Amino acid sequence: MAYFDCAATTKPTEQVIKDIETGMRDYWYNPSSTSEESRKVKLQIEHARKQVADFINCKTEEIIFTSGATESNNLAIKGTYDNLDFFGLFCSKIEHPSVYNTVKNINIDFGYGDNNLPVTTGGQIELDELNKKLYDNKLLGSSKLHPLICISYVNNEIGSIQNICEISKLVHQYNGYLLVDATQAIEYKDIDVQGMGIDMLSASFHKFGGVRGCGFLYIKEGINLYPQITGGHQENNLRAGTEPSYLITAMGNRLEEIKKTKDLRMKIINEINWSIKKKLGLIDGNKIIEGIRQNGENCSPHIISLTIPNIPAQELITLMDLDGVIVSAGSACSSGENVPSRVLKAIGLTDDEARSTIRISFDEYTTEKDVENLIESLVKNVKILKELHMDDKK
Numbered sequence: 001m002a003y004f005d006c007a008a009t010t011k012p013t014e015q016v017i018k019d020i021e022t023g024m025r026d027y028w029y030n031p032s033s034t035s036e037e038s039r040k041v042k043l044q045i046e047h048a049r050k051q052v053a054d055f056i057n058c059k060t061e062e063i064i065f066t067s068g069a070t071e072s073n074n075l076a077i078k079g080t081y082d083n084l085d086f087f088g089l090f091c092s093k094i095e096h097p098s099v100y101n102t103v104k105n106i107n108i109d110f111g112y113g114d115n116n117l118p119v120t121t122g123g124q125i126e127l128d129e130l131n132k133k134l135y136d137n138k139l140l141g142s143s144k145l146h147p148l149i150c151i152s153y154v155n156n157e158i159g160s161i162q163n164i165c166e167i168s169k170l171v172h173q174y175n176g177y178l179l180v181d182a183t184q185a186i187e188y189k190d191i192d193v194q195g196m197g198i199d200m201l202s203a204s205f206h207k208f209g210g211v212r213g214c215g216f217l218y219i220k221e222g223i224n225l226y227p228q229i230t231g232g233h234q235e236n237n238l239r240a241g242t243e244p245s246y247l248i249t250a251m252g253n254r255l256e257e258i259k260k261t262k263d264l265r266m267k268i269i270n271e272i273n274w275s276i277k278k279k280l281g282l283i284d285g286n287k288i289i290e291g292i293r294q295n296g297e298n299c300s301p302h303i304i305s306l307t308i309p310n311i312p313a314q315e316l317i318t319l320m321d322l323d324g325v326i327v328s329a330g331s332a333c334s335s336g337e338n339v340p341s342r343v344l345k346a347i348g349l350t351d352d353e354a355r356s357t358i359r360i361s362f363d364e365y366t367t368e369k370d371v372e373n374l375i376e377s378l379v380k381n382v383k384i385l386k387e388l389h390m391d392d393k394k
Contacts (some may be wrong), residue, residue, distance in 0.1 A: 007361035023246025048252025072202035072217035079225030088137035088147030122297025123160030153185035158296035159303030168197030214247035
């Protein structure tokens with residue numbers, strides 16, 4: 001099998017599996033209990049909290065463990081908006097559903113109208129429009145209130161990278177707070193929340209060689225959130241429920257490994273990206289598939305969004321799956337919807353173009369043989385579908 005859907009989820013590394021097995025076998029005690037064994041588990045959680053904090057350059061007490069980025073984003077957004085010090089909630093038109101739909105629903109409930117930020121055809125936030133939105137919001141509210149702006153560092157469908165430092169400067173000019181969804185960026189971008197001016201940051205373990213059910217939220221000291229899951233005292237009273245210590249421990253260790261191996265991993269990822277685009281003729285212009293083009297500008301190398309005119313993406317994905325090659329049509333969280341991707345439409349694609357777009361995503365474990373299988377299956381099945389749909393038109 002050639003797996004090219006790493007933006008949806010990644011295969012757990014062998015070390016992650018080993019760490020989880022060890023935790024489940026030897027450190028299964030409740031960290032909130034008072035026994036010696038429970039205290040050992042609690043210490044492991046706190047060690048992992050320090051590993052996460054060191055990875056993004058923050059204080060250990062600013063890290064909250066959650067079930068993943070969706071919960072983290074909901075806690076950051078809803079927890080903020082339950083606080084009366086906030087006024088104005090914004091996100092871009094290409095955000096992940098966990099941000100986009102949460103912001104949309106709150107804005108509907110409060111009658112704020114359309115606070116979605118447009119992007120360029122390359123998938124970049126339009127800073128002038130953000131400035132205008134924040135200025136208008138200031139006139140409506142009070143200079144003492146804080147607007148919240150929610151942005152993905154790397155887009156999960158096309159891979160476009162946002163200029164977080166510039167966005168942060170603009171947001172803070174208006175006394176605002178910036179939430180960054182870093183789920184697709186953890187393995188591929190340097191993250192320094194202090195240096196970049198990030199106020200909150202979310203991530204999911206299963207997107208960087210881990211497993212589902214674990215993630216974290218960074219909350220800058222001084223920001224007060226209201227908990228969305230109530231019960232016990234865990235996670236500084238912000239997220240009730242017994243912590244999955246073995247997942248948290250494995251995540252901390254994985255982040256430490258990512259930091260140590262960054263240069264080698266990025267070399268491999270860039271080589272895979274170049275190989276795919278070279279074989280498709282996207283680099284020299286000698287395209288082996290008529291009309292194929294890549295979407296997005298300034299993109300993370302692990303995501304390649306390709307539009308192939310007049311080739312239905314869902315049919316292509318199904319045929320490639322039969323060849324043992326796994327790609328996707330976009331966000332796994334939206335794949336069940338039979339509508340064109342709003343992300344692709346936001347960057348200017350038509351409905352037909354959006355329905356003819358696939359996403360190829362990979363990690364450092366992708367091999368050159370996987371790339372060869374990808375190209376072979378893609379070319380073969382595009383030809384089959386062209387012939388099939390030409391016959392349908394006759």
